Amino acid sequence: DGGITQSPKYLFRKEGQNVTLSCEQNLNHDAMYWYRQDPGQGLRLIYYSQIVNDFQKGDIAEGYSVSREKKESFPLTVTSAQKNPTAFYLCASKRPTSSYNEQFFGPGTRLTVL
Amino acid sequence: AQKVTQAQTEISVVEKEDVTLDCVYETRDTTYYLFWYKQPPSGELVFLIRRNSFDEQNEISGRYSWNFQKSTSSFNFTITASQVVDSAVYFCALSEDSGGYQKVTFGTGTKLQVIP
Numbered sequence: 672d673g674g675i676t677q678s679p680k681y682l683f684r685k686e687g688q689n690v691t692l693s694c695e696q697n698l699n700h701d702a703m704y705w706y707r708q709d710p711g712q713g714l715r716l717i718y719y720s721q722i723v724n725d726f727q728k729g730d731i732a733e734g735y736s737v738s739r740e741k742k743e744s745f746p747l748t749v750t751s752a753q754k755n756p757t758a759f760y761l762c763a764s765k766r767p768t769s770s771y772n773e774q775f776f777g778p779g780t781r782l783t784v785l
Numbered sequence: 786a787q788k789v790t791q792a793q794t795e796i797s798v799v800e801k802e803d804v805t806l807d808c809v810y811e812t813r814d815t816t817y818y819l820f821w822y823k824q825p826p827s828g829e830l831v832f833l834i835r836r837n838s839f840d841e842q843n844e845i846s847g848r849y850s851w852n853f854q855k856s857t858s859s860f861n862f863t864i865t866a867s868q869v870v871d872s873a874v875y876f877c878a879l880s881e882d883s884g885g886y887q888k889v890t891f892g893t894g895t896k897l898q899v900i901p
Contacts, residue, residue: 711794713876713891714830721886759828771818771837771880771887776830 673698675777677762682782684749684756692747692780694762703745704763704774707731714761720745749782757784787812789879791892798867799900806862806895808877814838817881819853819860824874824894836860867899 675696684690696703702721706714716729720739734753739745745764749756759781763774788811798804810819821833834844836853844851848865864871877892 711893713789713893716889719886727886761828761830763830765887771835773820773832773835774830774889775832776822779828781828 675762675764675775677777677780679780682780684782684784686784687751689748689750692760694745694777695743696764697743698764698775700764701767702765705737705747706761706763708759708761756782758782787879787881787890789877789890789892791877791895793895795896797898797900800869801866803863803865804867804897806875808860808892810858810860810879812879812881814881817879820878820880821862822876822878824876830876869899869901872897872899
């Protein structure tokens with residue numbers, strides 16, 4: 672079945688550590704996104720990529736980094752520079768960005784800083 | 786700048802009651818899309834509906850219906866005869882073109898609890 676997978680489901684990090692969240696899709700979608708969700712807030716865009724080897728900062732990119740070496744994969748690294756990384760992270764993908772299609776979401780990764 | 790407001794933070798209803806979730810948006814564009822997503826406790830957002838700015842027809846899908854009114858910039862979502870499985874957080878979202886990229890803005894969500 673086609674879809675988006677994210678791993679791990681739960682992740683615990685010590686302060687000062689970098690961690691990488693995985694996002695893989697087999698929908699053949701060009702565009703991929705990372706969002707952060709905090710309690711009582713909507714989804715906020717961290718990074719997005721419209722095509723392989725290209726990505727752009729979203730609204731809250733500071734302290735995060737991404738790569739897009741393959742169409743299927745868009746990993747997110749939460750660096751030690753991110754001051755408040757505890758949150759729920761959602762990855763999404765979409766058919767070509769020239770059309771107003773809906774986004775498909777993965778199941779999310781809940782990151783907790785100890 | 787685009788903005789989506791979901792003023793209802795949490796709603797509780799008894800099973801079989803009807804419930805309407807409000808969504809008000811702001812945009813300067815004439816071409817835009819509106820969406821509703823459902824986020825059950827498992828966390829994954831599930832797409833429910835998309836509506837473009839030129840189509841103000843209301844839509845019904847089973848127990849779900851949507852009322853789009855450009856005059857009031859609203860895109861409200863009604864669940865008829867609610868069920869426990871409808872308990873979730875519901876997000877309204879607005880998508881408009883931003884230099885070739887579709888910028889999507891989400892509301893803060895409405896948490897719906899259906900009590901058996």
